[in-house]
Amino acid sequence: MALENRIPEGQLAQKWQNYKNHQKLVNPANKRKLDVIVVGSGLAGGAAAASLGELGFNVKCFAYQDSPRRAHSIAAQGGINAAKNYQNDGDSVFRLFYDTVKGGDYRAREANVYRLAEVSNSIIDQCVAQGVPFARDYGGLLDNRSFGGAQVSRTFYAKGQTGQQLLLGAYSALSRQIGKGTVKMFTRTEMMDIVVIDGKCRGIVSRNLVTGEIEAHFGHAVVIATGGYGNVYFLSTNAMGSNGSAAWKAYKKGAYFANPCYVQIHPTCIPVHGEFQSKLTLMSESLRNDGRIWAPKRKEDAEAIRAGKLKPENIADEDRDFYLERRYPAFGNLVPRDVASRAAKERCDAGYGVESGEAVYLDFKYAIERLGRDVVEARYGNLFQMYEKITDQNPYETPMMIYPAIHYTMGGIWVDYELQTTIPGLFAAGEANFSDHGANRLGASALMQGLADGYFVLPYTLQNYLAGELHTPRMNVAEGEFAKVVGDVNAHVAKLMNVKGKKSVDYFHKKLGKVMWEKVGMARNEAGLKEAIEEIVAIRKEFWADVRIPGSANEMNTELEKANRVADFLELGELMARDALIREESCGGHFREEHQTEEGEAKRDDANFAYVGAWEYKGENAEPELHKEPLVFEECKLVQRNYK
Amino acid sequence: MSEKQSLNLTLKVWRQKSPKDKGQFETYSVSNISPDSSFLEMMDVLNEQLITEGKEPVAFDHDCREGICGMCSLYINGHAHGPDEDVTTCQLHMRKFKTGDTITIEPWRSAGFPVIKDLIVDRRAFDKIMAVGGFVSVNTGGVPDGNAIPISKAAADEAMDAASCIGCGACVASCKNGSAMLFVSAKVSQLALLPQGRIEAARRAKNMVAKMDELGFGNCTNTAACEAQCPKNVSIANIARLNREFLCAKLKD
Numbered sequence: 001m002a003l004e005n006r007i008p009e010g011q012l013a014q015k016w017q018n019y020k021n022h023q024k025l026v027n028p029a030n031k032r033k034l035d036v037i038v039v040g041s042g043l044a045g046g047a048a049a050a051s052l053g054e055l056g057f058n059v060k061c062f063a064y065q066d067s068p069r070r071a072h073s074i075a076a077q078g079g080i081n082a083a084k085n086y087q088n089d090g091d092s093v094f095r096l097f098y099d100t101v102k103g104g105d106y107r108a109r110e111a112n113v114y115r116l117a118e119v120s121n122s123i124i125d126q127c128v129a130q131g132v133p134f135a136r137d138y139g140g141l142l143d144n145r146s147f148g149g150a151q152v153s154r155t156f157y158a159k160g161q162t163g164q165q166l167l168l169g170a171y172s173a174l175s176r177q178i179g180k181g182t183v184k185m186f187t188r189t190e191m192m193d194i195v196v197i198d199g200k201c202r203g204i205v206s207r208n209l210v211t212g213e214i215e216a217h218f219g220h221a222v223v224i225a226t227g228g229y230g231n232v233y234f235l236s237t238n239a240m241g242s243n244g245s246a247a248w249k250a251y252k253k254g255a256y257f258a259n260p261c262y263v264q265i266h267p268t269c270i271p272v273h274g275e276f277q278s279k280l281t282l283m284s285e286s287l288r289n290d291g292r293i294w295a296p297k298r299k300e301d302a303e304a305i306r307a308g309k310l311k312p313e314n315i316a317d318e319d320r321d322f323y324l325e326r327r328y329p330a331f332g333n334l335v336p337r338d339v340a341s342r343a344a345k346e347r348c349d350a351g352y353g354v355e356s357g358e359a360v361y362l363d364f365k366y367a368i369e370r371l372g373r374d375v376v377e378a379r380y381g382n383l384f385q386m387y388e389k390i391t392d393q394n395p396y397e398t399p400m401m402i403y404p405a406i407h408y409t410m411g412g413i414w415v416d417y418e419l420q421t422t423i424p425g426l427f428a429a430g431e432a433n434f435s436d437h438g439a440n441r442l443g444a445s446a447l448m449q450g451l452a453d454g455y456f457v458l459p460y461t462l463q464n465y466l467a468g469e470l471h472t473p474r475m476n477v478a479e480g481e482f483a484k485v486v487g488d489v490n491a492h493v494a495k496l497m498n499v500k501g502k503k504s505v506d507y508f509h510k511k512l513g514k515v516m517w518e519k520v521g522m523a524r525n526e527a528g529l530k531e532a533i534e535e536i537v538a539i540r541k542e543f544w545a546d547v548r549i550p551g552s553a554n555e556m557n558t559e560l561e562k563a564n565r566v567a568d569f570l571e572l573g574e575l576m577a578r579d580a581l582i583r584e585e586s587c588g589g590h591f592r593e594e595h596q597t598e599e600g601e602a603k604r605d606d607a608n609f610a611y612v613g614a615w616e617y618k619g620e621n622a623e624p625e626l627h628k629e630p631l632v633f634e635e636c637k638l639v640q641r642n643y644k
Numbered sequence: 645m646s647e648k649q650s651l652n653l654t655l656k657v658w659r660q661k662s663p664k665d666k667g668q669f670e671t672y673s674v675s676n677i678s679p680d681s682s683f684l685e686m687m688d689v690l691n692e693q694l695i696t697e698g699k700e701p702v703a704f705d706h707d708c709r710e711g712i713c714g715m716c717s718l719y720i721n722g723h724a725h726g727p728d729e730d731v732t733t734c735q736l737h738m739r740k741f742k743t744g745d746t747i748t749i750e751p752w753r754s755a756g757f758p759v760i761k762d763l764i765v766d767r768r769a770f771d772k773i774m775a776v777g778g779f780v781s782v783n784t785g786g787v788p789d790g791n792a793i794p795i796s797k798a799a800a801d802e803a804m805d806a807a808s809c810i811g812c813g814a815c816v817a818s819c820k821n822g823s824a825m826l827f828v829s830a831k832v833s834q835l836a837l838l839p840q841g842r843i844e845a846a847r848r849a850k851n852m853v854a855k856m857d858e859l860g861f862g863n864c865t866n867t868a869a870c871e872a873q874c875p876k877n878v879s880i881a882n883i884a885r886l887n888r889e890f891l892c893a894k895l896k897d
Contacts (some may be wrong), residue, residue, distance in 0.1 A: 127838055386735075
């Protein structure tokens, strides 16, 4: 099947308006006859479910947690971008668009990104109207801060809890619709598969995580808004339950999966402390505004620190290697995330890492000398407190230790301009789709994209699809394809339960994560990727022969939940490695060691790789097929990023 | 950090197969726990051990493991979220315990939060309270510019403090009356402090309080146990504000 991106005609700045002017609508009396299923209740899913409910559609929303308010959007710290230009510093929709395309290393679709920038302003208005307590200045107007990859201050924030406040705004809107009965909420319910009938998505099959019951649900359309798949690495900044299963099941039913190898590694996370570590905690990007990153200049110092014989505060300034300032004098500590992460890895690989060998310093000594402790405390106090709670070290007195960690996945389900997948009637929104961030996401853009998709894109594009479904009667989920998929899901669950092996799910998850981190992580090469594919296949085989899931399937069973997700990660990880192997260039978060300049910088290959790589599932024992959607740049000029 | 002594602990954990099961404490031991582990990582070690022994792991709620989603709960040695201050259970670290300690781990216990399994309780009552008033009645689109209504920094900051509630339920679990007043008042306050939410403040307060009562949560008798155990430092001043909103609304009836 050829990929049709359905980008509307006309000038870039007119495309979205043109689309809305000519799209099909559904009249109010008919809306209540149409059912929409939204899987996921984060920024994208929660906002979509609320907005569609307000319009009058019948919505069913699903979340694996006990409440829609728990979705992992809640953990975003820094802020949300919008092109308001309240600061009069030269911002515009065009500039936000341009920064996003450039920051994504020219691997995103121009028309989608332009629309994102266009609706960004409406998001801020909407959130203010909902009662989101954004930070304000003394005049009572909204405050902004700056973030990486931009020359303007366009980031709106609510303390260090912007994601929380925006999610609670969407949750409030969703709660209102639940109260009105337009949205029916299914908590502690996990999507297990989608149902495709005559080529169209007609519903889902879910598992009730409290009773174990497998149920089918009909929908005239289905939205997948289940976030990213960073947990394939086991250790990441994602929530423990974050998973790629909904996207993966859609892929196996015919939705193409785009750019799976694009993963964002965040440079400033608290390093791993031991083998029982379960997750990694992010320290906000904003810390790089005032902190200086360094590693010891002398290897013997690094060794002495690792042996506990030397403290970092006793290393003289001239013996510290401020490697970002050294390598990138123009941007210094504020280079983009991908560049900063690779530079830290380079130092540690060369033997200059501290603590376990996989950590560098982020030092506020200089900021305290320059600004005073009070100013530093006012800016970063809550982050310093969080750091101290986790590490038991006081960052006012000794430098923070940081190391890069998996944070966000730019890849995801392939969608067209309408956010529709290659399966008609199946849509994907937020981090679950691939659409707006190219090969690297800028800070404060994830919240923007989730809410843009949920509040301002899907309510239009979904309606365009649903207008053609007025004559589709609600289907009986007890029979036909629905019953068949319920049977398949029951069989899958039984297969997992019946392995009755000896090793826990975590054992396999950690083993997979190690391969992914070492060979499909920050730096990749052909030999490593080929090994990774073989190793993943072997782990998968071992999983299906030796996993142990205690208890039964007909009750709450947290190990079964994990096993179901890890079984999918064991397949998704392989596709990521395949995608990384084929993309013989370095772009954004994807760094191929064979493709770098003499100074070790990423080398993009626009002649051969300016495309979206969309994978089609071909069956269990067949190789997936790659489809290419060429990326055409009309407004942006492709240049190599340079931060020196 | 590696030089610190690892911990050997005895755990008394509440096990309850289902809502109808009576439930009882089981005693387990774990050893070689790093003081730098989080409490939930210690629970992971226990579960790994149980799975290896062919037993069912302990079910507990958790998700973000960075103190913001509100999913983790646990009543540890008589404290909601354990003995450390201003943290959720997932942010509690094992350096707060000594080797040889016995740690008692229970679920939230409250009429409003029935136990589902082991340490997992059903907190959907909070969602039900939210659905009757925890919002500003605006639809998507057609709203004024974000800067059209200036809001004083003080009001915005105060609203933000109230809005930092993570809905974990520690307030209910630590209240002798099982009251949800801190939770309800945080949302009522946040929205009443802002001009956008002020318009329906009275209606909101009445509806949310009525729902809270209907769902079996107790009354507030100002013991402030909720505030003391709240991982996000939500203040009981919010309860005073809720009472004011509620009284004004009732007087107008």
